[in-house]
Amino acid sequence: MNNKVNVKEKFIETASKLFQIKGYNATGLNEILAKSGAPKGSLYYHFPKGKEQLALESVNLAGQKIITNVINALDSIENPVEAIKFNIENIAIIIDNEQKTSDISISLIALETYLTSEILRKACDEIFTSLENIYAKKLIKSGISKDKSYELGCVIAAMIEGGITLSLTKKSGDSLRILAKQLPNLINI
Amino acid sequence: MNNKVNVKEKFIETASKLFQIKGYNATGLNEILAKSGAPKGSLYYHFPKGKEQLALESVNLAGQKIITNVINALDSIENPVEAIKFNIENIAIIIDNEQKTSDISISLIALETYLTSEILRKACDEIFTSLENIYAKKLIKSGISKDKSYELGCVIAAMIEGGITLSLTKKSGDSLRILAKQLPNLINI
DNA sequence: GTCTATAATGAGATAGAC
DNA sequence: GTCTATCTCATTATAGAC
Numbered sequence: 173m174n175n176k177v178n179v180k181e182k183f184i185e186t187a188s189k190l191f192q193i194k195g196y197n198a199t200g201l202n203e204i205l206a207k208s209g210a211p212k213g214s215l216y217y218h219f220p221k222g223k224e225q226l227a228l229e230s231v232n233l234a235g236q237k238i239i240t241n242v243i244n245a246l247d248s249i250e251n252p253v254e255a256i257k258f259n260i261e262n263i264a265i266i267i268d269n270e271q272k273t274s275d276i277s278i279s280l281i282a283l284e285t286y287l288t289s290e291i292l293r294k295a296c297d298e299i300f301t302s303l304e305n306i307y308a309k310k311l312i313k314s315g316i317s318k319d320k321s322y323e324l325g326c327v328i329a330a331m332i333e334g335g336i337t338l339s340l341t342k343k344s345g346d347s348l349r350i351l352a353k354q355l356p357n358l359i360n361i
Numbered sequence: 362m363n364n365k366v367n368v369k370e371k372f373i374e375t376a377s378k379l380f381q382i383k384g385y386n387a388t389g390l391n392e393i394l395a396k397s398g399a400p401k402g403s404l405y406y407h408f409p410k411g412k413e414q415l416a417l418e419s420v421n422l423a424g425q426k427i428i429t430n431v432i433n434a435l436d437s438i439e440n441p442v443e444a445i446k447f448n449i450e451n452i453a454i455i456i457d458n459e460q461k462t463s464d465i466s467i468s469l470i471a472l473e474t475y476l477t478s479e480i481l482r483k484a485c486d487e488i489f490t491s492l493e494n495i496y497a498k499k500l501i502k503s504g505i506s507k508d509k510s511y512e513l514g515c516v517i518a519a520m521i522e523g524g525i526t527l528s529l530t531k532k533s534g535d536s537l538r539i540l541a542k543q544l545p546n547l548i549n550i
Numbered sequence: 551g552t553c554t555a556t557a558a559t560g561a562g563a564t565a566g567a568c
Numbered sequence: 569g570t571c572t573a574t575c576t577c578a579t580t581a582t583a584g585a586c
Contacts, residue, residue, distance in 0.1 A: 194477075195384075195472070197387045198477070201563090202560075202562090211571045211572070212562095212563085213564090214570065214571070216562095217569070223562070279526050282529075283384070284384050284473075286529050287460075288383075293530060293532075296530050300527055327540055329523070329527065330520050331516065331519050331520045332523065333522075333527065334522035334524070338489055340471075340472065341482060347519060350512045350515045351515070354547065357546070357547050358546050359546075390579080390581090400554070401554085401580095402552065412581095
């Protein structure tokens with residue numbers, strides 16, 4: 173049964189990467205099975221409700237990793253502007269090096285599923301809200317008012333998601349670097 | 362042949378809506394054909410290269426409409442901050458009323474295709490760049506330096522694309538309204 | 551030139567052997 | 569409990585009648 177857990181985790185990790193990079197609709201179960209090295213029956217044993225259930229657990233795993241990365245970046249620098257700049261510049265480097273995104277953004281899955289799967293929409297909604305709150309709390313610590321911090325948290329989350337979209341489309345982290353450069357104008361401490 | 366043009370335009374208009382709302386991968390040619398009221402042979406007569414060619418013309422049509430909407434909004438108010446706020450608030454209202462996006466954003470198509478179709482990636486890249494330049498030129502008119510205006514154009518485009526993603530996922534235009542409210546902090550004239 | 555019929559492939563899902 | 573074989577359906581694309 174130790175193996176059972178590992179098989180299920182392997183499914184989720186493989187699916188999480190593929191869903192983020194290629195998208196929900198472009199990723200077939202066959203591809204996930206091939207990369208996991210397991211047969212189809214095994215997948216439906218672990219995920220009786222099929223693709224949507226696998227996607228839900230995949231999105232949640234991706235969300236955990238993204239949130240952890242952001243928290244680590246923000247915790248490494250005390251000044252919130254410098255900390256968020258550091259976080260954005262890290263993402264820019266990843267996009268320049270890899271030209272695709274895993275554990276960076278769930279925008280693609282969110283946009284693909286918000287109309288067709290209420291379960292997945294809610295999962296993405298919660299992750300976006302968590303990210304906004306993480307940025308907000310960093311700002312509150314530095315003395316910015318609670319109300320303004322939560323509004324800026326939303327703006328920062330939107331900027332970063334949009335910046336990732338632009339950078340991926342342009343195949344260059346420069347769009348994100350411009351965001352980072354202009355961040356001090358937005359947050360006047 | 363007048364009819365011929367109309368049939369082709371009808372294909373592009375129908376496909377453009379569906380690709381934007383449901384995404385490239387989730388939209389089948391059969392659905393486009395059904396909503397266009399034309400047979401399959403007709404589609405491949407007008408678009409010999411199939412789905413990708415239809416998508417390219419659909420993305421370009423969507424881009425034209427999005428750009429026209431932004432230009433009209435920006436032209437209606439002289440102050441650039443108020444003009445861009447007006448544009449963002451318009452999009453928020455549309456999302457609240459329709460819960461889906463047509464002629465508002467190409468983020469979904471961009472994220473779906475940047476890895477799989479160089480043709481579609483470039484088309485999306487050009488539209489994003491056009492939007493950035495439109496915002497930049499509005500700022501230049503108000504006396505902001507050229508360099509800073511182009512950087513802010515990029516930031517505004519990213520913010521809006523990300524804000525649309527958040528608002529659609531949350532089923533509420535409020536995320537976009539928060540962006541609009543915080544915009545004056547970013548652009549200090 | 552327009553459209554019907556069909557090919558060829560791959561998808562998600564399931565039944566049932568062991 | 570695990571896996572193989574298969575089912576059903578939808579997809580893109582094409583061949584060929586008219």
